Amino acid sequence: MPDPSFIFAQSVSGLTAAMFLFLIASGLSLIFGVLRVLNFAHGTFYMLGAYTAFQLAQWIGNGTGRFWLAALGAAAAVAILGGLVERFLFRHLYGAEELYQLLFTYALVLVLSDAAKMIWGTQQKSVSAPPELAGKALSLFGAIIPYYNLFIILLGPTIALTFWLTLQRTRVGRFIRAAALDRETLGALGVNVDALYTWVFVLASFLGGLGGALISPMRATTPGMDTEIIVEAFVVVVIGGLGSFWGTFFGALIYGQVLSFGILFFPRFSIFAVFALMAAVLMVRPWGLLGRPLK
Amino acid sequence: MTRRPPWEALLLAAALAVPALGSRFYTFLANDVLIWALFATSLNLLVGYTGLVSFGHAAYFGIGAYTTGILMKKLGVPFLLAFPAAGVLAGAAALLFGFFCVRLTRIYFAMLTLAFAQIVWAICFKWNEVTGGEQGMPEIPYPSLDWMGRLPLLGELRTSDHFYLVSVVLVAACLGLLRRVVGSPFGRMLTTIRENAERAEFIGVNVRRYELAAFVLAGAFAGLAGGLFGIFNRGVFPDFAYWTKSSEVLIMTLLGGMGVFYGPALGALVLILLNQQIVSYTEYWPFVLGTILIVLLFVFPGGLAGAASTAVRRLRRAT
């Protein structure tokens, strides 16, 4: 019988991985829910967030509060990029076949990830954790939880809640939910749906970029991180339900725990397990845990 | 009465003549193009003709490659059996996975094909005893081609050239078969389904069964391409089944043009040659490719073949 503090430690690391994924996958889910497009380039926005945070950290140093500035700055830069891409390129493909939209997002992956290589080179980059949280850890139930991990674990639900309240309670949130259901009618009611779409893309890219910036102290910032993360994000949104916000949250939680405990029960096949889960969900309940049944 | 020039025969002759150029590299490239052309054409059966966008076609390519590789390298099975086995096993896998996939539509279909492909990849990547795991299986033996050395004209050529000629014949045969399929009533029904699946249901067509059949055929031919590729590449590796390989072949299909039978083959040729050219000037090939794709999507959604046939039509009308 494995030791309870170990089980706790393992679920905490699963939780940390989950909250990172949630940050990234939520943007993906938002774009799918409203724009009905699976954005392959979302992983690349995440990667650009990490690289930009690295660059900003190089410029402004690692003093108190600097890391947070760098992270927010990076997320904002990526958000602007997302907005520009939507406004000038993607918008013209809305009428086209789904396949073309998907391939456009994949072409973006090629262009943007190579641009990152051009700017930052091919060696992996390392970012130090913010000094306020670095090196300190909480000891709980015999498990060691670094403060930074704790921060991420708390950040996840905070963002989830903020997001959810925005969608439910604010005018903009109502418009977003309406656009997801029926774009034409919303336009007929006088809402500038084009601008709304752009803002959705901006918000989603902000979340993706923020995810990348915040993960950089824990993982390597390196070429190829975009193609790795996008598949994980796909698994999460499928399990939770494409377009469902809380679905993404719970999908991420499940994914994190499966990966964490997977290495205990089937050490060789933990990567197999997450894809098997994704396939199982699609075979049995394609709209995921909390998604809307397909029309 | 105007007669269409015998393009296929001319291309076949040209393909067979490549080793005569005496450059090992040209033969190498041509072999690469041929196999990808088959792979892309098999995908087009699904995407272009049936309207089903698969993100996981590389799974069948990988299964075909590993099947032939394992049979020939570990079990000493001759190529004559190992090659069709690739198609059979890949087709069987396509039957199993396809059964579940065709019950879904659009993005869910695509996601499930991706999930199955990643499962195949994960198995190839981790099942060290059978597939070699991360190492892959380097050193896949060539089929025994000594008999070719005794044929007139071919005695001087190397084994890789002999294998190339075998590839030409096999790929031509597969493409010929696929052409037949696409031109048959079955193929025309697929196009009807792509245009309006609901209407097809109305007139009593069992859409799912047709889609599954297309899925299996596409998978089988992708498996055959994979079987050839494992030998050509001198080794079988897990990234044959990784999702980025699926996206590569999808890009070729789009680039060449999904609406024309030989479109994807053209896409394979152009992409591989373009890659070679660009790489000699810059290391940023993905950037160039991505830009080309974006331009293509906005300007020539029909791909190169689509643009070419539009241009030809315009010329005909003008003259």
Add this chain to the structure above:
Amino acid sequence: MHRRTVPILAVALALLIPLGAEAQKPIKVGMPMPLSGPPALFGDPASKGAQMFVEEINAKGGVLGRKLELIVRDSKADANEAVRQARELILKDNVDFLVGTLTSAEGPAVSVVAKENKIVFIAPIPKTDQLTAPDKLHPYVFRVAANTTMEGRSAAEIVAKWPVTRVATISFDYAYGQDVTKSFVEHLKKLKPGVEIVDQQWPKLGEQDYNPFINAQMAKKPEAIFSSIWGGFFVTYSKQAKALGVFDAVKYNFIGVGEAATPETTKSMGKDYPVGIWGNSYDAFYWGETQAHKDYTARLSKYLKDEYPSSWAIQGYTGMQFLVEAIKKANSTDSDKVSKALLGLTVETPIGPQTIREKDHQANRGQLYGKTVMDPKYPFAIMKPVLYVDPTKFMD
């Protein structure tokens, strides 16, 4: 007078031109090497070390009157890509030799290509025993790196001296990780039969999130850890491990083979590096035991424009050294002649004389081992004391 000298001169010139052209045709060496991602931390300097040697040789007039040309291609630390690049180097660029590859997946795969094309292939970094195992050995493959038997056993000798009985291992699940861990465990058990291997973790090569593996390992309460996680991956692993208190828990009874104590690694991690662990390295600019080494380090420092030059350049450098010495000895660039010349060849490398033995084309390449400490002279950790471990007694 004029009427005859001109035609004679013309004929003489005509005879000279082909010779001149022949002398100008460079000797091409293909180098597939990972130049992107976490492996580039090791691959990039290795390629630069080779390049430096080529420039030094060319400055002295080249080899057999011909210049050397090094063509480096990014193999992305992927066996499939390495095979592709190797084949293109042979078929398109018409290279005469191959010196390169880094991972133990790339090495054996490219070895097959070398065999089929009869091109001499010197592997300067892949360690798996499988590269030179009897069933995989062929006339054209050679290794100037340590192999997993040598590395695993050297590490076991060090760990056997620690006051520990519960040992855990963490390695990548591919040829290198599997083979080196196996050698380590077998030899350790021979040296210290009371030792218990309490846990073994096998993350996939390229893993980014080691937390689940670390937790699972620490739950078994090991007293010492053997790791073969390498390159940029070690940077990620050790950051995560440090945050989870791994090094404190084992009291720094941690040995990182796969060159965890190279200056590149300690430099790139700065204060995040877990100072106090043991590790190895192919070279260390601060070793300076011989004048030859000091000279080499000074040249390297100047070439790389780095005060604390990389420890990986030496492998690229040594690979090229062996090739050039063999070409000179064979007085030819013919693959069969060069391959014969390499057998039993001894070369004075910057770290000392190395010999490629006939039995398995393996050089007796030992490594530097030591415990890391902070030295006031440098802004990053170094190994002190640092010992060159002669592998001869470990080679079967």
